[in-house]
Amino acid sequence: MRRLAVLCVLWSVAIAADGLSFQSCANITPQSPAVKLGTNLTAFCFLDQDCLQELGHPITASELFWMVGKTLIPESHYTVINDSVSSVTFEPTLSMHNSLTCSFKAYGQTEVTLHGIYFSVGNPPEKPENLSCICDDAKSLTCTWEPGRDPIIPTKYSLHQYWPEREKEKCEAEAGNNFCTLYYPNFMLYINTAFMVEAENDLGRATSDYVQYDVINIVKPDPPDIVSVSAVLQGVLRIEWKNSMPNLQIKDLKYNLRYRTKDSSEWSEVPGNDLENTRDSFTLQELQPYTTYVISIRCHLINRGFWSEWSKEHTAVTLETAPSRAPEFWRKIRKTDSEEKRAIQLVWKELQSGANGEILGYNVTVKRGPEVVGSYTVTDTTYNITASKDSYEVVLTAYNSQGSSPPSTLIIPPVKDKVVQPPAMKFKVFSQDGQLWVDWTPSSRALGYVIEWCSNSQSVDCSREWQREPSNTGRAFLRGDIKPFVYYLIRLNALQKDGQERSGTLETYLEQGVPELGPKVDTKACGKTWATLVWDPVPLSKQRGFITNYTIKYEASSGPSKVITVNATDREHTLTSLAGKTTYRVTMTANTEKGGKDGPQSGFTTSEFEKGEIEAIVVPSCIGFLLFILVLCVLFCNKKEQIKKHIWPNVPDPSKSNIAQWSPQTPSRHESKRHPFQDGPFTDVSVVEITADEKKSYSDSDLKSMDPTKKNTSAGLSSGIGGSSCLSSPQHSVSDSDGISSAQNTSSTVQYSTVIMGGYQGQTPMFSRSESTQPLLVSEERPDELQQVSEEEADPPTPSQYFKQSFTTEDVGKIPDPLPAAPAQDLSAQILHLAGFSHGHDSLDSTAGQDLNPDSLSQVDVPSDEQKTYLPQNVRQGGYLPQ
CATH class of the missing domain: 2.60.40.10 (Immunoglobulins)
Known part of the structure; x- marks a missing residue:
């Protein structure tokens, strides 16, 4: 790879060196041509074949290609004249690069430029128009013209002046300028001189028309120099100046003088006729006293030339006089x-x-x-x-x-006790040209008018500005600093001869705009379906216009928004038809005729219940509940016995029964006082069923001698109370005969009884009876518990002692001796007495004189007027069944 890179570099260097050599082997004509915009350019590339042969790269014209800058010209614009000449024809534009090159590809790959030229595109100059000249203070001569269309390419302009039959001096304008200046003495005064402008560039040449002047007639003098301005009398100022052309000795000048007050922008001029003669001073009269004036002057050749520029401004103050106006x-x-x-x-x-x-x-x-x-x-x-x-x-x-x-x-005016108020003064206010005007109808009885106004206050006693107007005036503008978007309270007073006045007030704006801020909404009260909103008005200084109305926009957290409009004078509003227990967002907008401004967003949440709604539900409910309780109380009072029978029946107190005196389980008084219920809560009293046959086997003597306290005294009787005799509650019958008959044919009912040792706190043990007709089991008799009987007698129990569930051997010895035999009529009473029931404790009393049949112990006839009492039935610890 490194070798390949080195070869590429060497190849590029060789090609570049060849390119430099090839440039001497070709030539393009024309050289640096100027092309008129919109026309074609034709260029020729000539090859030097001998030069190419020496370089070892012979090529022909067909291998050449043309480029403008880096853009290739299409081959359709080429023309191959012969092997050594190639031409190209195209239309240059202003956007094209201005270079044109002739190139070929060496070795079929690398572009090599043989030759190149630069061309320009533009327009030939047009004829200059409106040639004019002016001589500044006879020191310089400047001529200007209009060049016409832009030639684009560099163009030279020159000013020529001609005297009769010969050309004097000429001036060449700098590039881009359309004027040229000649300086004295390169021009002549008092001689007619012709002037002409010539324009020339690579595409052509053009000349203007000739203009002819006597230079003295086109002179523009310099402005005069004001020497002094002084106040010589009241309302009089004297101005002195100096001639601006003394060297040329031009005395035929006229002047123009202007003046104004310092606070004014409008000039006043002295009539020209007063200043036509040659002079160097002037006196201004009828000026305002003690007023600052600004003065300026200029000059002009009489009947020729141009006005000079205005001189530098000078100021002066007139003298004082006594005040001419009375103060307001x-x-x-x-x-x-x-x-x-x-x-x-x-x-x-x-x-x-x-x-x-x-x-x-x-x-x-x-x-x-x-x-x-x-x-x-x-x-x-x-x-x-x-x-x-x-x-x-x-x-x-x-x-x-x-x-x-x-x-x-x-x-x-004086103070009168009874004053009749005059009618209010009527007037109107409007804005015009940035001023606030007051218009009214003048009255012949008025001595004058006073206009008062104050800003950003609705109080008549505010700090007011004022101005006074004469009696014949019906319109005036406020001569204060009146600003747009500011509230003004205007009061017009008409002064009467007696000092009284008629007045009227109006509110206005010079210009209204959008309020600077909107009102803030608060929630005054809120219910389930309504809410009362209150707000403070926008401060007067922030309103920027008259508030036309307020717009309230409110929306729930989930739901569409609603918009309502309220009056500008309102300060609260109640929203209705709202949803209960819902949060709402509220935005209020203050509107003027120019637009509205939103206030800060606020919110409220409606109640779940309306005021008094809870009371309407709770109070009737409470009243109904109290009435229900009252009815129950009345019913309880009226049905007390029936309710007591089902809920709290009358239960005898076993602690007061005589049966406690012979019970073997009753502890001695000398024994330790321990809880009476340690050994068990119950003492069972079992009642067995005796058939009629068995009854017959007993004699009267046997019944009389029967010991109810000893076991097995009677084979047909058994006791579940520590071996005592069976206590059988007699069955009541309608008559004695009916009872006997029934006893002979049917078996008697033997009741099972249970003494409850527990129960309610503080309650004595109770008996419970059973209506069961089943015989007692053998285990219920417990015969083995009474085999050993002690000769020792137990102490008689107290009424407050209780029974135990079972007996021990020691208890057997404490069983009392048998009671002596009693008559038959007292047998039932004795049995009940042994059971613990006496006449004073709901025990069953026998009817006086009535015999008790020993063969029918299960039947006892009780008088109807006495209370029928049964032993309590099957009472368990903590409860009992009704008697």
Whole structure:
């Protein structure tokens, strides 16, 4: 690769060296041609065959190609004249490169340029027109012309002047200029001279028409030099100047003098007839006193030549005179703490054009009728006085070093108890040419008019500017600094002879625009479907125009936006038909006739319930609930016994039963006091069923001698209460006979009873009975528990002691002795007494005189007027079934 790169470099160097040699073997004609724009250029390339043979590269014309810059000219534009000559014809344009080359490809690959030329494209010069000359102060002569169409290519212009029969001097203009200047003495005065301009370039030549002048007639003098301007009398200025052409001794000059005040842009000129004669000074008269004037002058040859330029401006001030105008005078009446006095501020304006000098001060004279109340000398433009309710006349004059001005009179009206307000002054305001105009209808009774105005304030007592107008005027513009987009409150006062005034006010703008900011919206109140919005108006200084209306745009977080328009005077608005529990975004726009401006965005969220809606739901619900509770209470009071029967039945207190006196499980009083329910919560009382046949096997004597406290005293009785006799609750029948008959034919029902040792806190043990007709199991009898019986008697139990579930051997010995035999009528009572039920504790009482049939223990006839009491049935710990 490195060898290949070296070979390429050597090859390029060889080809470049050959190219330099080939350039001497060809030639192109024409050399550097100028081509008229829009025409063709034809060029020829001539080959020197002998030169090419020596270089070892013989070529023919057919191998040549032409290029403009780096652009190849198509072969269709070529013409091969012979082996040594090739030509090309094409139309050059301004966008083409201006080089043309003739080339060939050496060794069939590398381009080699044989020869090249540069060409130019342009236009031939046109005839110069409007040739004119002017002589500046007879020192230089300058002629100008119009060259016509741009020739594009370099063109030479020359000015020729001819005297009769011979040419004098000529001037060549610099490239790009259309004028040429000759300096004295290369031109002659007082001799007719012809002038002509010639234009020439590579494409042609053109000459202008001849013009002929006597140079003295085309002289433009230099402006005169103002020597001095002085004030010689009141209203008189004297101006002196110097001739600008003294060397040429040209005295036939006329002058033009102009002047203006310093604050004005309009010039006044002295008539030409007053300055035609040769002179070097002039006096201006009837000028304003104590006024600064600006003065300028120029000159001209009489009947020939041109006006000179205006001279440098000079200023001067006229002398003072006494003021010619009275100052504008006005007053502002203010109330004081005293009802008999008034504070009056006298105000006036400084004199401008009518001052006629420097104002040194003002004289103020206050009169009450013919009496002079006070006379003051003031250097300021305000003065405060205190006056009574009477009418006053105030006279004001201004003075300078030359005297005093005419007086300005102001009437201060008296204070009347009953004042009839005059009708308001009607007028209109409009803007025109950047000024604010006030237009009204003048009145013959008015002494004058005062226009007051203040900006960015709607108060009549604002700090006001003012101006006074004469009585015969019906229109005036405000002579203050009136700006667009600023609010103005204008008041027009018509002064009457008695000092009273008619007035009227109007609001206006010189020009209205879009407000600078919009109002900020706040939420005053909000409900479920409504919201009240409040806002403050846009500050007056930010309104930039009259607010026509407000636009409220509001939208929910998800949903389309809505727009409503409210009046410009409104300060709050209520939105309706809103969705509950929804957040809204609100934007308010203040609009004028020129457009609107949005205020800052705000938001609010509606309530889930309307005000009072919750109360409307909760209060009736509470009232209904209270009524329901009240009805339940009334029903409870009326049905208390029935409800008590189902919810809280009457349960006897086993602790007060006599059965606790003979229970073998009752602990001795001397025993340690331990919890009565440690051994078990229940003591079972089982009731067995005795058939009719078994009943017959017992005699009355057996029943009478039966010991209910000993085990197996009766074969047909068994007890689940520690071996006590079976306590069978008698079945009630309608009559004794019916009960006996039933007992003989059917088996009696034996009830199972259980004493509950637990229960509600503080409640004594209870019995539970069962209506089951099933016989007791053998295990229920527990005969082995009572085999060993101690002769020792147990202490009688107290009513508050409880039973235990089972007996031990020690307990058997504590069973009390058998009770003595009792009559049959007392047997039932004794059994119940042993069970712990007495007459005082809901025990079953036998009817007096009624015999108890031992053969029918299961049947007892209880009187109907006594309460029927049964042993409690199957009561478990923590609950019981109703009796």
